[in-house]
Amino acid sequence: MTASDFTNLHLQYLSTQAEGEVPVAIEHDFHNGRMVDHYFVTPSQNFWNDEAIKPLEGVTGILFLQQPDGAPWKILVNDTTMFKEVYFDFPEEEFRQMLANSHVILPGEEGFVPPSAN
Template sequence: MTAEDFTNLHLQYLSTQAEGELPATIEHDFHNGRMVDHYFVTPSPNFWNDEAIRELEGVTGIMFLQQPDGAPWKILVNDTTMFKEVYFDFPEEEFRRMLANSNVILPGEPGFIPPVQA
């Protein structure tokens, strides 16, 4: 998987899920600990055409999981049956490029500005 396989990443907070988007979480480390943030993401046609994804009954969500010691991130794709899962490696460079492509800065990282409630 590459950064181009995921577009339109944005926080779920004060957002509604648009057509074609899936719920996503990003579990990541920051200087004070570990955090889980909730997003919506639009998978690309390449994502949906992947053989492992096509074998699932359907997809309910995607998790981006940071691994220890600089190992590649893991992408966990959940099946609607809750009995199947698919994991992909996602190099740090691709993960960061995905964030940059959507102008996302993770909470707890320099430059993050919390959403303002209207």
């Protein structure tokens, strides 16, 4: 998977899920601890055509999970049956590029501005 396989990443806060979007959680480290944030993302056709994804009965969510010591992130894909899970490695550079492509700064990281309640 690459950054181009995930587009339109945006916070779920005050957002509605658009057609083609999947709920995604990002569990990440920041200077004061660990945080989980909830987003929507649009997976590419390449994602849906992946041999590990095709046999799933349906995708209910995706988790981007930061690993310690700079190891590649894990992408966990949950199936509707809750009995099948698919994992992919996602290099740090690709994860950061995905964020940059959607103009997202994770909460707890420098530059983050909380969404307005307006």
